[in-house]
Amino acid sequence: MVSQATHKINLCSQGIALKSLFTGYLVVVAIGYLMAIVQIQFTHGMADGELGLSIDDIVYSYYGNRSGSVLEAKLNGSMKLNTSEENRLKIINWVHKGAGEQSFNNMGIRTIMDESCVMCHNGSSGLPIPDFTKFENVAKRAETDEGATFSSLARVSHIHLFGISFIFMFVGLIFSLAAGVPKYLKATVIVMPYVFLILDISSWWLTKLNPNFAWLVIIGGGAMALSFAFMWVVSMYEMWIMPRLRSDYRDALLDE
Numbered sequence: 001m002v003s004q005a006t007h008k009i010n011l012c013s014q015g016i017a018l019k020s021l022f023t024g025y026l027v028v029v030a031i032g033y034l035m036a037i038v039q040i041q042f043t044h045g046m047a048d049g050e051l052g053l054s055i056d057d058i059v060y061s062y063y064g065n066r067s068g069s070v071l072e073a074k075l076n077g078s079m080k081l082n083t084s085e086e087n088r089l090k091i092i093n094w095v096h097k098g099a100g101e102q103s104f105n106n107m108g109i110r111t112i113m114d115e116s117c118v119m120c121h122n123g124s125s126g127l128p129i130p131d132f133t134k135f136e137n138v139a140k141r142a143e144t145d146e147g148a149t150f151s152s153l154a155r156v157s158h159i160h161l162f163g164i165s166f167i168f169m170f171v172g173l174i175f176s177l178a179a180g181v182p183k184y185l186k187a188t189v190i191v192m193p194y195v196f197l198i199l200d201i202s203s204w205w206l207t208k209l210n211p212n213f214a215w216l217v218i219i220g221g222g223a224m225a226l227s228f229a230f231m232w233v234v235s236m237y238e239m240w241i242m243p244r245l246r247s248d249y250r251d252a253l254l255d256e
């Protein structure tokens with residue numbers, strides 16, 4: 001029998017309703033996290049032309065590959081399989097020859113674009129990618145690659161700051177009810193994602209200015225993922241496994 005005095009505020013002794021709510025949220029957020037990692041592999045992971053996220057990818061994404069153009073980098077990377085080897089080399093050759101408008105038509109680049117690229121790269125695809133039915137949009141990608149623009153960094157930064165801090169608010173709230181974690185460790189794990197979120201996003205801007213900061217992006221993102229995983233596993237454990245082993249009479253919210 002659970003009396004008023006023994007029912008404490010901790011994950012282990014909550015009822016099935018609150019546990020289900022917490023679990024549903026944690027599961028969906030974890031799937032979201034996995035999807036984000038998959039998406040990073042597709043966008044940044046292929047930046048250097050090889051699968052998997054590396055320091056080079058991060059440098060290319062934020063600082064740019066200043067020895068070449070975005071068009072060339074993408075044709076060696078995530079856009080490689082969208083056209084034949086011959087067409088790919090034709091486009092790269094055109095870029096090396098100065099990417100002029102006249103040669104765009106004369107060298108058959110317009111035709112290649114129309115056949116292999118504009119089914120995705122058009123104004124009405126709904127994808128956040130350049131419209132290659134317009135020459136100037138192709139020409140812009142043929143210029144030296146300076147990485148992410150400040151305006152795109154500002155956009156992605158504020159979306160990440162608002163969105164991710166919100167996710168960690170709820171993950172942290174659930175985890176704060178875990179009674180089995182010493183209070184200083186718990187406070188550290190809860191505050192870590194916020195510290196590393198700021199570090200991660202600052203490091204995008206620093207990498208835009210100086211490629212040596214690319215490793216900070218990896219550390220920031222990795223530490224954030226680690227604290228997420230820790231809070232997730234401990235919360236799930238205290239909700240679903242611990243109650244089978246014993247009762248928990250501790251109060252997780254009091255600094256006892």
Ligand code: HEC
Nearest residue numbers: 042043070071074078079082083116117120121129130141
């Ligand atoms: C199946 C759809 C599809 C086709 C076909 C396609 N692309 Fe893309 N393209 C995308 C998507 C999605 C992105 C954004 C993700 C990325 O950068 O990998 C993109 C991004 C790009 C970018 C980077 C744009 C930027 O400003 O960041 C370039 C350059 C590019 N594509 C060139 C091409 C060329 C050249 C072709 C034709 C040979 C082509 N693409 C064919 C879907 C497509």
